Amino acid sequence: MRKIIFLGCIFFSFLACKKEPVTSHPLSKNTTDTNRWATIWKNDITNFIAISFSNRDTGFVELYNDTILRQCILATHDGGKTWTKNICNFTNSSYEYGNYTLKSVDNIIFLHKDSALYKSVDNGINWAKLGISFYGGESNDCYYPIDSSHILLRAWQALLLSSNGGKSWADSVLLLYYDGLNVHNFSFISDKIGFFIADENSEINSQFIKKTTDGGQTWVSLNTPIPFDRLQFVTEKVGYGFTDGWNNTDNKWILYKTTDGGQNWQTVYQLPANTYWNDVHFINADTGYYYTPYKIYCTMDGGKTWGVDFTLKGAPAYVYITDWSFAKTGEAYVITNWGRIIKKMY
Numbered sequence: 001m002r003k004i005i006f007l008g009c010i011f012f013s014f015l016a017c018k019k020e021p022v023t024s025h026p027l028s029k030n031t032t033d034t035n036r037w038a039t040i041w042k043n044d045i046t047n048f049i050a051i052s053f054s055n056r057d058t059g060f061v062e063l064y065n066d067t068i069l070r071q072c073i074l075a076t077h078d079g080g081k082t083w084t085k086n087i088c089n090f091t092n093s094s095y096e097y098g099n100y101t102l103k104s105v106d107n108i109i110f111l112h113k114d115s116a117l118y119k120s121v122d123n124g125i126n127w128a129k130l131g132i133s134f135y136g137g138e139s140n141d142c143y144y145p146i147d148s149s150h151i152l153l154r155a156w157q158a159l160l161l162s163s164n165g166g167k168s169w170a171d172s173v174l175l176l177y178y179d180g181l182n183v184h185n186f187s188f189i190s191d192k193i194g195f196f197i198a199d200e201n202s203e204i205n206s207q208f209i210k211k212t213t214d215g216g217q218t219w220v221s222l223n224t225p226i227p228f229d230r231l232q233f234v235t236e237k238v239g240y241g242f243t244d245g246w247n248n249t250d251n252k253w254i255l256y257k258t259t260d261g262g263q264n265w266q267t268v269y270q271l272p273a274n275t276y277w278n279d280v281h282f283i284n285a286d287t288g289y290y291y292t293p294y295k296i297y298c299t300m301d302g303g304k305t306w307g308v309d310f311t312l313k314g315a316p317a318y319v320y321i322t323d324w325s326f327a328k329t330g331e332a333y334v335i336t337n338w339g340r341i342i343k344k345m346y
């Protein structure tokens with residue numbers, strides 16, 4: 001799913017999801033957008049690109065400052081109350097707008113940039129290239145840091161695993177080899193148990209799912225046909241799959257669910273005609289969100305019904321959500337292309 005996106009702070013199933021028009025939702029009485037969502041940082045000349053929260057307190061925002069024409073990182077270590085801005089010290093490399101993919105784990109930031117993977121341990125000031133060049137396109141899912149030491153990387157036709165923080169890829173494990181491996185996304189529910197969905201040569205209906213129970217050392221196939229493009233597991237048994245309507249011939253945006261670890265999938269929800277989502281995220285088996293450029297929707301019944309939870313208001317028409325991030329403890333943040341960080345209050 002291509003991101004233009006994303007959201008504000010959430011706390012598991014205690015979240016309020018407002019219907020549109022407002023109905024008697026049991027958790028949204030006497031609440032409005034204004035007291036559940038708040039802009040916590042703004043700068044009208046800043047273009048926010050990506051956001052990643054690794055825990056309740058620590059988060060990073062990738063931005064491009066049009067005044068100094070440099071890429072920067074905003075960092076917070078108190079849940080968004082205060083932020084510091086650091087100018088990125090990339091050397092021998094030009095800025096390529098839109099070709100940066102931010103992820104974080106603990107206090108470490110990762111960026112895929114110029115067909116290479118970089119890491120920063122000082123809030124985005126200095127960056128070290130992690131010893132391997134690869135073709136990852138502009139996909140945000142060509143790599144995945146399981147923890148500060150173990151990193152999965154899709155390099156050309158192979159899936160690699162580094163166990164030393166990316167210092168040495170020559171000794172990494174060659175996990176899988178395909179004639180054109182295209183990883184759609186990874187989904188880990190712990191440092192040991194995870195899944196990914198991929199296809200070969202980007203062929204339609206060639207998607208497959210693999211699962212690991214040892215932190216990416218070995219993978220087994222889930223031998224079931226799947227009609228979707230991306231997935232997210234919230235437990236080892238319960239997971240969701242969702243289609244990117246731009247990638248299928250019938251332009252349908254459909255949500256699927258499994259309750260048996262991915263062996264069987266059932267259709268849960270289909271978006272109305274002429275509507276779409278930019279991304280979908282569940283914080284537990286029942287509570288989930290999806291966003292469009294201007295709205296965020298919420299479900300509290302496992303995706304069966306959805307209601308509007310947030311609407312981007314008071315901004316010019318060219319302003320839209322560019323990304324969102326959920327901490328593992330449930331909190332979530334949204335950023336816009338117009339220099340706003342929006343947090344859902346709880």
